[in-house]
Amino acid sequence: MGPWLKTAPGRYLLDWELGRLDHAVTDAFGFHALQLGLPEVNALRANRMPHRWVVNDAPVVPEPLPVPVPHDDDITTLPPEMSVALASEFDALPFPSDSIDLVVLPHSLEFAHDPHLMLREVERVLRPEGRIVITGFNPASLWGLRQRLSAARLGLHLGRGHPYLPREGEFIGYWRLRDWLRLLGFAIEGGQFGCWRPPFATPRWLDRFDWMDGVGERWWPVLGAAYLLVAVKRVKGMRLVGLARQQRRTGRAGAAVLTQRRRGAVPELERECE
Numbered sequence: 001m002g003p004w005l006k007t008a009p010g011r012y013l014l015d016w017e018l019g020r021l022d023h024a025v026t027d028a029f030g031f032h033a034l035q036l037g038l039p040e041v042n043a044l045r046a047n048r049m050p051h052r053w054v055v056n057d058a059p060v061v062p063e064p065l066p067v068p069v070p071h072d073d074d075i076t077t078l079p080p081e082m083s084v085a086l087a088s089e090f091d092a093l094p095f096p097s098d099s100i101d102l103v104v105l106p107h108s109l110e111f112a113h114d115p116h117l118m119l120r121e122v123e124r125v126l127r128p129e130g131r132i133v134i135t136g137f138n139p140a141s142l143w144g145l146r147q148r149l150s151a152a153r154l155g156l157h158l159g160r161g162h163p164y165l166p167r168e169g170e171f172i173g174y175w176r177l178r179d180w181l182r183l184l185g186f187a188i189e190g191g192q193f194g195c196w197r198p199p200f201a202t203p204r205w206l207d208r209f210d211w212m213d214g215v216g217e218r219w220w221p222v223l224g225a226a227y228l229l230v231a232v233k234r235v236k237g238m239r240l241v242g243l244a245r246q247q248r249r250t251g252r253a254g255a256a257v258l259t260q261r262r263r264g265a266v267p268e269l270e271r272e273c274e
Contacts, residue, residue, distance in 0.1 A: 001107055002040040002062055004166045008203040009143075013226055014041065015068045016194040017135050020228045021104065022046035022075045024133045030101025034125070036090055036118075037108030040065045043133075044104060045077040052084070059087045091117040095125045105134045109177070110169040116180070123184045128235040132186065135228050137171045138193060143225035144171060146199040164199050174227045186231035193217075193224030 004010045018041070025033070025047040033049040035042075039056045042064065070077060088094055090112055103122050109115040122132060138144060143165060150163045165171075178188055196216025197209045216224060 001038060001111065001166045001169070002065065005040065005065055008201060008206055009164070009199065011203075012197065012206055013195055014065070017106070017226060017228065018043075018045075018067055019071050020192065020194065021106070021133065021135070022070050022072070022077070024228065024230055025102060025104065026075060028102045028131050030127070030130070032100045033102040033104070034093075034095070034100050035104045035106070036122070037111070038106040039085065041067060041106060043106045044102075046070070046075050047102065048076075049101065053086055054084070055086045055088050055090070055093065057088070057090055061085050091121050093121055093125055097124050098127045100125045101127055101130050103130070103132045105132065107135055107137070107169070109134065110136055110171055111166075115170075115172065119180060119184060123186070123233060126233045128233055130233045131189070132181075132231050132233070133228065134177065134231075135226060136174075136177065137165060137169065138223070138225055138227050139171045139173050141223050141225045143195070143199045147171075164201070174222070174229065177229060181229075181231045185234055187234045189230045189232050191227060191229040193221050193227045195225035196220070196223065197225075199225075 005014050021043050022045070025044060028047060028049075030049055031051055033044050033047050033052045035044050035052075035054045037056065039054050040062050042054075044052050044054070045067075086094070090108065091114060103126060105122070109118060112118045126132065137147075139148075146164045174191065174193070178191075181188065194213075194217075196212045197206050198212070200206050200209070
């Protein structure tokens with residue numbers, strides 16, 4: 001997917017996704033953060049955890065892509081050299097169970113051999129109350145429609161051309177992915193769509209329809225070309241609680257003294273004050 005991100009629609013998509021990823025990971029606290037796939041882009045640049053890894057399923061790390069600066073001045077980014085690069089299969093991560101606080105999947109599920117197995121492995125390494133952030137293409141969008149039409153034309157040999165989006169991807173719908181996460185015990189924390197411009201290939205035509213971003217976000221948000229989803233791993237019987245505090249005893253009760261006994265009457269008790 002790295003070469004596609006160098007195209008005009010790829011740069012447009014990357015600008016939107018990095019802005020949303022910065023806000024999603026900057027407030028995620030812990031000690032260990034993990035990015036699976038797309039090593040050309042530092043999706044953890046706004047995260048402040050001391051230990052960060054970028055895992056790629058190929059032994060060769062590609063050159064980083066030029067990325068836009070954060071739109072928000074409150075976002076502080078770190079250089080990619082602060083992350084450690086690893087080569088590993090996504091469905092067999094070299095981390096113990098319940099050891100990672102944050103996992104980011106930038107379009108990784110769409111290019112995985114078995115996305116279900118990959119999600120189960122992510123659930124294994126995540127700590128209870130750990131977060132998972134996923135980005136993906138929306139099949140129910142104009143971009144997804146053009147991708148299917150291009151694939152149908154190539155399959156029927158109706159002409160030359162190439163798919164609008166990366167050919168290797170198998171795109172997973174937003175609502176379908178929510179169901180997968182719920183089955184694994186995740187609680188959906190939030191999600192959003194973006195990139196409502198038509199699927200043009202040149203920056204000139206994409207810029208002409210920049211007004212559709214504002215209109216689409218208001219009137220047809222679920223038809224955006226991309227989405228971002230945030231979920232939290234829930235474990236029954238485990239919740240983050242504060243420190244237990246011992247309550248001070250304000251005073252001790254005095255001894256009860258029998259003061260009067262009469263036939264047929266209830267004994268009266270009085271307390272001695274200290």
